[in-house]
Amino acid sequence: MNLPEFERVIYKRNPLIEVVCQFRFPPILKISHQEPVEFQDEIRFHYPLFETTRAQVPSEISKIVQQFGLPLQNDVAYSFKSEDQRWNLSITKDFIALTTSSYERYEQFKQRLEEALTIFERIYKPSFYTRVGLRYQDLIVRSKLGIEDKSWSELIAKHIASELYDPELSSSIQTVVKNLILKTENGQINLTHGLVAVKELQETSDEIAYLFDADFYTEQKIEGNGDVWNVLNQFNQSAGRLFRWSITDALHNAMQPQSVDSV
Known part of the structure; x- marks a missing residue:
């Protein structure tokens, strides 16, 4: 087109x-098993608010997993928000995303994104990106x-x-x-x-x-x-x-x- x-x-x-940019990559288990202490320390000036969420496994699947005595894995997501909560940087084992409800121009958004991605790559070293999206x-x-x-x-x-x-x-x-x-x-x-x-x-x-x-x-x-x-x-x-x-x-x-x- x-x-x-x-x-x-x-x-x-x-x-x-709302504007969102997301980068997907092959899973990095370190993110799921260790709190992102070093990552937070480098970004907390811009994103001082922090919270952790876990994806809920559907009850039907949960029951089947428990019947077989297998460990129940809930994906963990870490969210870092600006003080006014208009900017949200989130990471999971297979993506990093920046979301804002305060978008003014691309150059400003790109600068924030580039700073976060540079820090993320230095700490977690993703192999490559499997999907890049801008919404x-x-x-x-x-x-x-x-x-x-x-x-x-x-x-x-x-x-x-x-x-x-x-x-x-x-x-x-x-x-x-x-x-x-x-x-x-x-x-x-x-x-x-x-x-x-x-x-x-x-x-x-x-x-x-x-x-x-x-x-x-x-x-x-x-x-x-x-x-x-x-x-x-x-x-x-x-x-x-x-x-x-x-x-x-x-x-x-x-x-x-x-x-x-x-x-």
């Missing part, structure tokens, strides 16, 4: 609600943008959601969610998008919003820290193009785009 090029902008009214979730809430009077057909491109352009059908739609797996030159995109109901803090009833959830990923073997950045840079460029291609000029302008150089 060749996406058209658009000028890169930063939206003053940012629709992003963007945008939520268009018309009341936040002051465009409650606009119909969705004025905001979402027709080639993405043609059903919104049928007057009889669109007036009846409450929710609709589509899922597409798109092949690109450097991987794939798992794109989920559509109308969803959300509840804003100050509202008593749900509001219909439009969600774009785009997961860019590759499952090709990637060697180490140095090689992942070309992949992620391309994913970031594709993410910007895909989002802009999916919306109209009216929505683009309502989010108050600013030139990257002016921010």
Whole structure:
């Protein structure tokens, strides 16, 4: 899929609600069997909050395992969060991921990610990466943008959601969610998008919003820290193009785009 090029902008009214980057690798048992003391010591200035969670094994499987007298293995996940809890760095025996609800621009996100990955590779030395993914979730809430009077057909491109352009059908739609797996030159995109109901803090009833959830990923073997950045840079460029291609000029302008150089 060749996406058209658009000028890169930063939206003053940012629709992003979450951005996640995850690196998967062959299991490192050291992470499951030892608390990440050295790793925490190097990152705790930026991520002072720490918690441990264990994945729950389904009760049916648990009973079978216990009947055979086998040890019950629960995967452990370590989470390191920033003081405001808007940044979360998590590691398990087979992945490291950075999640934020405070994404402003790619360069800032990449810097945090690169710092964490450099420390992780030095301590745990993953053999290689089996999957690299970069996921963007945008939520268009018309009341936040002051465009409650606009119909969705004025905001979402027709080639993405043609059903919104049928007057009889669109007036009846409450929710609709589509899922597409798109092949690109450097991987794939798992794109989920559509109308969803959300509840804003100050509202008593749900509001219909439009969600774009785009997961860019590759499952090709990637060697180490140095090689992942070309992949992620391309994913970031594709993410910007895909989002802009999916919306109209009216929505683009309502989010108050600013030139990257002016921010």
